[in-house]
Amino acid sequence: MLLIECPFCGPRAEIEFSYGGPAATRRPDDPAQVSDADWVDWLTVPENRAGPVPERWCHAKGCGAWLTVLRDTRTHDILDVRHGA
Amino acid sequence: MAYDLTITGPARRTVFEIKGDPSALGSDLLPPWPDRPCRLTRQDDRAFLWLGAHRWLLIAPPDHEDGLDAALSAVHHPDASVVLLSDSLAFFTLSGRDADVAMSIACPLDLHPGAFGPDACAQTDGFGVRALVLRQGDGWLLAVEQAYAPYIAAQLAQIV
Structure with missing residues (x-):
């Protein structure tokens, strides 16, 4: 169980949050100008490295805010939490 | 194991959701502002809860609904949204x-x-x-x- 420090609500259990995917890669500004291969890479091949990774989480059962969480995939330590993307 | 526990409900209460800036609604209708997130203040059987960065709930007894609805509806302000959530x-x-x-x-x-x-x-x-x-x-x-x-x-x- 992760304990995520929501900037508004304080520390809350993982079950109050919904995972929103990796936050590292930026969505292409104009998908029509992106090749099919690059689009598939962006859409379905998220970075999955060992170490701190930025992720989007929504405090769905709490204040409803979208957060960017820096989580270490080796230890599950939450290193940083901030509002928005 | 039996608990010493009394449960009542489900019951209906008057609930208004306020988004934006509640100060735009004036101070006569609402209890004082909570001073911290996830805190509430009470006044005249009404509770004012700060639940999100720009979201508050006003909870009152069921018979307060008509009066509050009329009063809050009369205060239109572009910086505050008020939605009746009692149902x-x-x-x-x-x-x-x-x-x-x-x-x-x-x-x-x-x-x-x-x-x-x-x-x-x-x-x-x-x-x-x-x-x-x-x-x-x-x-x-x-x-x-x-x-x-x-x-x-x-x-x-x-x-x-």
Whole structure:
């Protein structure tokens, strides 16, 4: 169980949050100008490295805010939490 | 094991959701502002809860609805949105010596008085669904979306 420090609500259990995917890669500004291969890479091949990774989480059962969480995939330590993307 | 626990509900209360800047609505209609997030203030049987960065709830007895609705509707302001949610939420009250034990089963928060005082409130998880939790007297008020009321009633009945 992760304990995520929501900037508004304080520390809350993982079950109050919904995972929103990796936050590292930026969505292409104009998908029509992106090749099919690059689009598939962006859409379905998220970075999955060992170490701190930025992720989007929504405090769905709490204040409803979208957060960017820096989580270490080796230890599950939450290193940083901030509002928005 | 039998708990010393009394559960009432589901019941309806007057609930208004305020988004934006509540100061735009004036100070006559609302209790004083909570000074911190996830805190509430009470005045004249009304509770004013700060639940999100720009989101508040005003909870009042059912017979306050018409008066509050008329008064809040008369105050139009572009910086504040007011939505009547009374029909959306179902309220359960838990009282008795073991009310804290029942709440510890329902919800993952630390509800010890040292961590969750009389002026605390939270939107959290209650039996797996989004729930509003606050103290009421020597017990608790638990509110969920109306559609989940039968499920919550069944879960609470299992505790008793």
